Amino acid sequence: MLEQKTIHIAAAVMMDDKGRLLLVRKRGTVYFMQPGGKIEPGEDARSALIRELREELNLELSQEELTPLGEFTDSAANEPGYLLHACMFSMERRIQDVKPAAEIEEILWLSPSNISSNQLAPLTLNKIVPHVWPSIP
Template sequence: MRVKRVKMDALLMEKCAAIIIREKTLLVVRKRFTNIFISPGGKIEPGETQIQCLRREVAEEIGVEISDALYFDSFEREAAFDHKIIIIHAWFVSVYGECYPNSEIEEIRWVNGKTRVPIASIFKDCVIPRLLAQDLIDE
């Protein structure tokens, strides 16, 4: 069924996203040449576990090492920048040290329920409301 698999890959992406919370705010990142903030993390490479993917992407994008990761949930939507379906596996992630924008990341922001910046749909509609409901980030 190789043909089917190739077709599926062309339409579907799987990403691991890090939910990083500091002082009741959530970290979102903006890539160069884009104006929407998205979750830190990235696509899972062949043969990689979700944790390995998170470690690699978090180091690449925000320059820090993961100290702990706990699975939260998975969500499916049309991807913010590609005409493909994205499945995002979201993990609570703790890191060592201070996050900073690295490589293709131009800007990072710590947001709460009041912050008015454009945020991609899965984080905006699925993740942030649940973090607010659990009082993990500020209203």
């Protein structure tokens, strides 16, 4: 049996002061997902996430602001046939004004009331939403 190819990323669970989850959609794609991106060779997950958040959302974060949430794996949304293995981090600071940069086309603030109406990436829908809002079926 062939081993499925895996993409390794670092991503963030970021909330605003209303308890909504920040999601992004990359240009040319349909799925919303956590902000973050691929871990470069020789880079640790926390450093990769800080770099990606700076590139994608113009956010400047320190290593100390990121708390490991765990590692999650699911089907990759934008690369058919690949698995996505994510080192997820949370942060205490509430995010308010973020604007898309680099390859990010759209930002979405997800709340429990608008989950079904959005196109969510498999990792977000299957792993992150139940982690953030355990009471949602």
